[in-house]
Amino acid sequence: MDMLVMTDRALVEGLLERPVSGLVFGLNAFSQRMRETFSAEELAEYAKRVHEAGKKFYVNMNALIEEEDLDALEDVVRTVAELPLDGVLFADLAVYEAFKPYNLTQKLIYYPETYVTSPADVDFWSEQDIQSVVLSRELTLASIEKIGQRKNMPIAMVGHGYLNMFHSKRRLVKTFFDHTKDQDSNALKGKTFTLVEELRDDLYPIYQDDFGTHIFRSRPFASFKVLDRLAGVLDVFLIDTLFYERDRIFQIVDDYAFSLEKAPASKLLERYEDHDDGFLFQETTDVKARGGSR
């Protein structure tokens, strides 16, 4: 199972020294929820450096593409297609279409966050001549294993990190304060806040950028406890590094590298007591009629 890590400039060298399979870089204007993004020209330099270190080079192009952005997408893909790519993550089908003229769809990894939920989805994408699909984040471990056991193409999942649970095109922080005047709405862009629901104590990270408003689960997700089972069905394990301090990211990577070799010790697991199991054991089958609570 390959281990890929979302990177920024400051992380690159430290990650290359570690037993990761590859690094995932953000691309200016076409990557969402990344620590940093890069110009296509800058990526050419990093691709060289990554390959020199014997690692794989990936670009994340998971932006949703508006009609008016199609020309810019074509322009940037012209440059990105020249890079020595090992893979490109994408969410919008326009990206798939943009890579088709370059015969590069086999480099593509479908990463829509919520849309790959069943073996039938994997079957569908196996017929689209792409490299792999990233499973949805709201799947249980049992569902992941069911999909993995009958996959007919490589599958991936985000195995660690803050999981995004909401994306709106609307600038919800700005519009709220434009309405209430409680704060200067223009001074809030680019900052991360916490959202607390009136009946709950959880703190949900929320921020607003050019793509809209993003809200995350309150605790980051870790999967050390079931890594052996995941490794049995996954081909690629992604570590999302958003919101973490640099040193903690290195620790996380080291801990996964260790856990892939040996069962994680309790001391290692103690470092992740502030994390949770995501949806691995959280069934989401309640409906109001069956007593699902608010």
Next chain:
Amino acid sequence: MKKPELLAPAGDLEKLKIALLYGADAVYLGGVSFSLRARASNFTVEDIAEGVRFAHSHGKRVYVTTNIFPHPDDLEGFVPYVKKLEEIGVDALICASSGMIGLVRKHTNLNVHVSTQQSVLNHKAVNFWHERGASRTVLARELSLTALEKLARHSESELEVFIHGGMCVSYSGKCTLSNTMSNRDANRGGCAHSCRWNYDLFSGEDKLNRSMPFAMSSKDLQSVRHISKLIDLNIDSLKIEGRMKSVHYIATVVRTYRKLIDDLTEDIDVDIPKYLLEIKKAENRLTSEGFMNGMAGVDEQLYNLRSEQPTQAFVGMVLDYDDDSRTALIEQRNYFEAGDTLEIFTPRFEPVLFKVDSLRDEEGETIDVARHPKQRLIIDAPFEMKPFDILRKPK
């Protein structure tokens, strides 16, 4: 000038019939499985068959939503189900999951409409689905008219655009707030509408919202002013949201857009405020024009916590009319009294006010008030009434 399809929601068979009789060209409905809106009154296969027979006898169409993103166990029975739907003659399936689209295309000859849950924002994605057998794409609600114009120019398949009703504040299909907070899967029919709850917003320890709870809720979409442009763009289908809305709401909204589309395509001068006033008669949440004019801003958000009250109450529905005695048999839906002035709302003519001179129960006994839900009552009718005509009372 091409007249677009007017597509309405059908939460149950009664609403299906109302929507079609009040002017929808097609309805969409959900079965008991594989459909979002788990709380809507979903249809059994037998109900769907009856709905299809009714629609086809009126020259209209029925689309069935199979728009969940299924987890592995949810797919059990899907192929036999869609084969059955093909057998009973449904006109298309609305699918969100790529896997389900693949299965429908592989096992049936049914038309496939790509659901708005796919949040399709550009013509490249429309054409991707077209090449894989989808006959139509339901576009994302985040598109502006300007973007729609460009998109429509390059799209190879039919396009469907939401014109009225509730809006996800998130990109559709990309929200798991409800999954996380309530164990209710937003993409499998369990959405708890967590985006409409009250929150506080903090920067560190500082609470930033001081005057009211932090809210993200959006106003409902209303596109009366933009129908003309959508017709010009040759959009194939104009969709009303609301499988859980009332009969009165469905009838009012469908009838209003029906009249507007007909008037615009027949070069009749339209008086936009008149149509807006008509829709208000059933409106239960503030509306805005969503993203039609560009980025949604403060005016498109719902910060006013009160609900809108429809300007008219739905008090009864006509079940039958007797021409000899000029009386109508009606079913009570809300309280009214003998002597009240009611409005008849019908697909056949403009609303007309009339006074309820006499009110009798089914046995012919005179009564003063209609207070029992679903009670059958007889009223003198000053003009011909027909089944499914709606009686409402100005507030």
